[in-house]
Amino acid sequence: MKKLCTADQMHHMDQTAMYGKYKIAPVVLMENAGHAVVEKAKDLIISWHNKRVIVFCGKGNNGGDGFVIARHILAEGARVFVYVLGKDASYSTEANYHLQTLYAMAEEGSCVIENYAEGNEDNQQLHQRLKETDIIVDAIVGTGFHGQLHNPATFLVRCINDAAKNGKIKVIAVDIPTGVNTDTGEISGNGEEHTGEPIYADMTVTFGALKRGMQFYPGKKCCGSIVWDPIGMPVSLLRNREQNAAYLLETADIERVLCSRAPDSHKGTHGTIAVVSGSRDMIGAPLMTCRGAMRAGAGKIFLRVPEQTASYCIGKLPEIMVRGIGSGSEFSENDVFQILEEAKKWTVIAIGPGMGKNSKTKTFIQEVIRNTTCPIVIDADALNLIHSEKEFISPYGKRIIMTPHLAEFSRLSGVSIAEVKKDVIEAAKHFVHEWNVTLVLKGAPTVIVSSDAQTVYVNPTGNAGMAAGGMGDVLTGMIAAFAAHDGMPDLCAAACSGVFIHGAAGDYCYNKYGPYGYSPCEVADAIPRVIKALEIAGDTASEDRNLFGMMESI
Ligand SMILES: NC(=O)C1=CN([C@@H]2O[C@H](COP(=O)(O)OP(=O)(O)OC[C@H]3O[C@@H](n4cnc5c(N)ncnc54)[C@H](OP(=O)(O)O)[C@@H]3O)[C@@H](O)[C@H]2O)[C@@H](O)CC1
Ligand SMILES: Nc1ncnc2c1ncn2[C@@H]1O[C@H](COP(=O)(O)OP(=O)(O)O)[C@@H](O)[C@H]1O
Ligand SMILES: [K+]
Incomplete structure (x- = not known):
């Protein structure tokens, strides 16, 4: 870096x-x-x-x-x-x-x-x-x-x-x-x-x-x-x-934390990711989160959605395991018990994409956070629902990654987008001081802050073709999968890996399809190529480990 x-x-x-x-x-x-x-x-x-x-x-x-x-x-x-x-x-x-x-x-x-x-x-x-x-x-x-x-x-x-x-x-x-x-x-x-x-x-x-x-x-x-x-x-x-350190991420940083898989590893070694999300109107979002997790190498993926949306999800991604929860079209506090029964077996939870804005869902989210012990990636609607819950969140901050874009961040922090843009690094650090979470502030560029607010990382990958609905949903799944990756040092490293590789996959799509119009699923599907390029970069003795040059040839 x-x-x-x-x-x-x-x-x-x-x-x-x-x-x-x-x-x-x-x-x-x-x-x-x-x-x-x-x-x-x-x-x-x-x-x-x-x-x-x-x-x-x-x-x-x-x-x-x-x-x-x-x-x-x-x-x-x-x-x-x-x-x-x-x-x-x-x-x-x-x-x-x-x-x-x-x-x-x-x-x-x-x-x-x-x-x-x-x-x-x-x-x-x-x-x-x-x-x-x-x-x-x-x-x-x-x-x-x-x-x-x-x-x-x-x-x-x-x-x-x-x-x-x-x-x-x-x-x-x-x-x-x-x-x-x-x-x-x-x-x-x-x-x-x-x-x-x-x-x-x-x-x-x-x-x-x-x-x-x-x-x-x-x-x-x-x-x-x-x-x-x-x-x-x-x-x-x-x-x-x-x-007050800040760093620009480089290929070698990600390659170093994303260790190769042990040859005798099995699906249990690579994390059980639960995507607990979705609502009647936005059921594509959690599916894209699952796709991000799958392409980032998660061992097993459980999708838990409100019961009335489950039939739509089943079979859409044959690799994942889907179950409907409760009886409604949005999560509510009544559904907490069913989730917590399973949660002991989960390595990481991703929550928020397409979850809707129902206030009953807010109680559900809080109860899931309160009664689990694993890392949780909180994104999208879940961020909007808990925007006023700094005091509630901060004691759990060490196991939480929040992934707001600028508008979500503005709502969470109470600072206008224009003010945040004046000094993104300071705004992000100030937020982490108060909320104690690992922060992924998405944008151009995305900024990652460790939960102790000591170090800021700025991501160099990605392009404006990624300014399209669903891109963030894929990232949420990727970060969840990397948080469970064997040998990943901490949540901040997982967040940096997710953000860097997500942007690099977007850059791959830019080169393959054109400057825009490629889809979040195509970005997700490019992840293994980026990881392959990282492996080659790791084997290259050269100081100049040019990831993008390597992706061209894969
Ligand atoms: N040994 C070293 O330190 C080394 C430093 N190095 C070099 O030094 C640079 C830093 O040098 P520095 O600190 O002298 O400042 P510098 O960028 O020249 O600006 C000061 C001048 O700009 C002016 N100015 C300011 N605002 C202005 C405005 N709004 N509108 C108009 N003018 C404005 C200001 O005038 P004033 O406004 O005060 O009248 C003042 O005259 C650094 O970037 C690197 O290039 C390298 O050689 C390596 C070794
Ligand atoms: N101009 C850009 N340059 C680089 N990355 C971008 C750009 N625009 C968007 N992105 C990336 O695309 C993703 C968009 O996420 P988000 O806004 O949450 O989308 P959604 O909520 O629709 O899933 C973020 O990771 C962001 O950093
Ligand atoms: K100059």
Whole structure:
């Protein structure tokens, strides 16, 4: 997994590298950062040779990286214009050091430097150069961005985006696109004239650690492809666990927790999953949950539905065992006894998909939670029914996984969707502090928080073709099956495995069928292929375990 850092965490990492025990000279770290951009950008632009490049350098250290970039690409044969937004004296020692070198080179005629401090602009010339350029480097603002962009950054960013609209000019962002909030992915600009839009880059080369804001929309849309470089940071700083840690999941993390099956295992080894759900109007939902559980390798699956819906379910999935409970079309407290009689034999319960909104069903859910001891995955209608039951749920939280989408989460937490989207990680952590459950907050991307609220995982897989009814129902069954998987360390690992593989199965369908229109059942049916790709990835010695490349060949 890769660390996802905030601006404060990045600042702390930089400070420790330079002024803590490692004593890396600041000018060296900046040199490494600038040089990393020059090298990594070649994946996009192939070569700097003979390219016309404009490097926009802001007033902070992000601008300092820009000075280094300008020097290196000159040596590679680019024709370079450098726009300097700060005054010499206001730069940090290391940025100024690199700027002075560049001045010396400009004096020899190697490059053109424009001092773009206020009152010193020739915008006509700038527009002409933007028309003629091949590449733009955005070193205007990095992790130091706060609030809304102000001039001259606002004006320059608009000029850059306008120039690059035709797709012929490549925009490379240094560390993070200007105008993207490092912590949250919020962007500058709210449509009013005095606020500015962010940079829309083709590639972002980021230093030391990935930034959280690059994984969340709308910031993610500004980054283009994201490339990470360690810039010579000591390995302990790259890998140490931050307080308030967040990680981006990777193939190897899932492959590690999803151990291969013991060759002498049997169906009893792989969990007995009970899907207790459904109601008259929504009986497809629990069937999709069962399909998710089946394809994720559950040993045995029992579907328990209200009696009046059972005849529809029987035979729909021959692999599962169906029984009608009670006499109605929705679960009620009268049905608890019958469920609890069986529940002792169940490894995991999945509850909620298609369960309806009847208040009698709420009592049923609470009694099932109160009187069982196994892990329970709570989704969909069950989440809506218990939305006001924080005090009831939290004592059982250690064995509960909740899987709300944003609207369900908003109802549960009492926080508006707009507010949640401003800082998804913080909203998710705050919720877990209060409810004590393992949380799967579904969306683009999905965020998983362990029940101790200590660690946040962000999922990289999945695509917008998965925005279709029933996809979440499949995920619920998958998480239930993985919670029962032999050797699974804990519920959080099961939740991460379910979410990652569910998204990867969606990505497989995207490639096989097209960007949308594939069904939740097709996603479920792709799960074994993803697991096969994970096994191959595990056997591959290569550092670059590219799951998706492997799925192509399966
Ligand atoms: N040794 C290190 O630390 C290393 C750091 N590195 C690099 O340093 C970067 C962090 O540098 P940093 O901390 O100087 O902040 P930075 O991103 O340049 O922004 C500050 C400037 O932006 C301006 N600004 C802010 N908000 C604004 C707004 N809304 N609208 C307009 N302007 C705004 C703000 O001006 P102000 O608003 O204060 O007038 C100030 O001038 C990091 O991303 C990485 O690239 C690498 O070299 C590796 C080693
Ligand atoms: N744009 C997207 N990018 C990635 N994943 C998505 C996207 N849209 C939806 N998904 C995934 O699809 C699933 C949808 O679940 P949910 O909204 O609960 O559907 P339902 O309730 O209809 O079953 C979630 O796992 C979500 O993360
Ligand atoms: K930048």
